[in-house]
Amino acid sequence: MLYGTRLRALSIATLVTMTVAFALAFFYAPMDADQGFMQKIFYVHVPLAMVALGGFVFGGIMAVQHLRTRDPRYDLRSYVAIHLSLVLGAGVLITGAIWAKASWGHWWVWDEPTLVSFLIVFLLYATYQPMRFSIDDPERQARYASVFAVTAGAFVPLNFLAVRLAQAYTHPRVFATADGGLPPRMQWTFLVCLAGMTLLYVTLWRYEMTSKNTSAKLRALRRKLAGDDAVAPAGRSAAPSLPST
Amino acid sequence: MTSSLPGAILAATTPALPDNVGYVAAAYLVFFALVLIYVVIMAAKLVRFERDLAELNELADTRGSVPADREREREEAGAR
Numbered sequence: 001m002l003y004g005t006r007l008r009a010l011s012i013a014t015l016v017t018m019t020v021a022f023a024l025a026f027f028y029a030p031m032d033a034d035q036g037f038m039q040k041i042f043y044v045h046v047p048l049a050m051v052a053l054g055g056f057v058f059g060g061i062m063a064v065q066h067l068r069t070r071d072p073r074y075d076l077r078s079y080v081a082i083h084l085s086l087v088l089g090a091g092v093l094i095t096g097a098i099w100a101k102a103s104w105g106h107w108w109v110w111d112e113p114t115l116v117s118f119l120i121v122f123l124l125y126a127t128y129q130p131m132r133f134s135i136d137d138p139e140r141q142a143r144y145a146s147v148f149a150v151t152a153g154a155f156v157p158l159n160f161l162a163v164r165l166a167q168a169y170t171h172p173r174v175f176a177t178a179d180g181g182l183p184p185r186m187q188w189t190f191l192v193c194l195a196g197m198t199l200l201y202v203t204l205w206r207y208e209m210t211s212k213n214t215s216a217k218l219r220a221l222r223r224k225l226a227g228d229d230a231v232a233p234a235g236r237s238a239a240p241s242l243p244s245t
Numbered sequence: 246m247t248s249s250l251p252g253a254i255l256a257a258t259t260p261a262l263p264d265n266v267g268y269v270a271a272a273y274l275v276f277f278a279l280v281l282i283y284v285v286i287m288a289a290k291l292v293r294f295e296r297d298l299a300e301l302n303e304l305a306d307t308r309g310s311v312p313a314d315r316e317r318e319r320e321e322a323g324a325r
Contacts, residue, residue, distance in 0.1 A: 037264055041269055041273075044273055095276065098275070218297050218298065226304060
């Protein structure tokens with residue numbers, strides 16, 4: 001009832017795509033000649049990283065829209081996108097550390113640009129919520145958060161480019177090898193995994209957005225039915241507050 | 246030649262697990278755990294919404310019944 005049929009269809013599509021993707025990763029994609037079975041981590045780690053970074057950029061785009069229109073719904077979209085990307089980012093760091101341990105024998109390597117640059121992006125965005133929380137006035141909070149999201153969102157592709165241009169290629173680069181990229185079966189598997197992860201992100205984002213909108217509507221309904229006294233004052237929060245409709 | 250026949254059959258038919266299975270399993274488990282935690286939090290929110298909605302429905306019903314009661318009282322007074 002609260003979550004419509006479109007969201008249900010999206011959830012089913014996500015579940016099916018993810019199942020197919022992981023089945024392809026384990027039963028269709030060939031074993032990597034260099035890394036062997038541990039290369040299977042690639043099919044979860046890399047799409048997760050790409051979607052998380054894409055989510056940060058999406059949050060930046062929504063923040064631009066918020067600054068242009070001053071519509072609080074865009075601030076909410078940006079907030080949810082960044083929040084979700086942070087959760088996925090934590091997953092990227094953990095799965096990356098596991099892959100590093102399996103591949104290099106160390107959980108973390110500080111002179112590896114890909115790892116460190118992702119950590120920098122993650123830590124940068126980790127300050128987003130405390131920054132929001134530190135600002136009392138909701139309007140100012142939304143504006144400052146949008147400026148942050150735009151600046152940090154622009155930093156993400158620049159950071160990615162800088163890493164690609166760096167020469168120290170010690171990170172296992174299985175997607176772009178010297179002899180022209182992945183074998184077709186690995187490439188197809190990777191693309192299905194990426195599609196599944198993107199669908200997962202979109203589905204969770206839609207769920208979170210629906211949840212926030214429903215919460216605001218319930219609050220407004222309670223105020224209408226029982227008066228202002230029945231609704232507890234909102235208090236300071238990092239989450240954007242939608243106007244009661 | 247001291248091993249039992251079922252053991253020998255099992256050893257011959259079971260394919261050897263590839264190296265680093267533990268690391269791969271751990272990476273996928275981390276991913277599934279993250280998604281699961283997120284879904285559980287979502288489900289908890291949904292339960293709270295349903296409860297709030299039921300409470301508001303009840304409130305709306307009691308609010309709706311008050312004017313109807315007053316109307317009935319007025320009609321009864323007019324008939325008298």
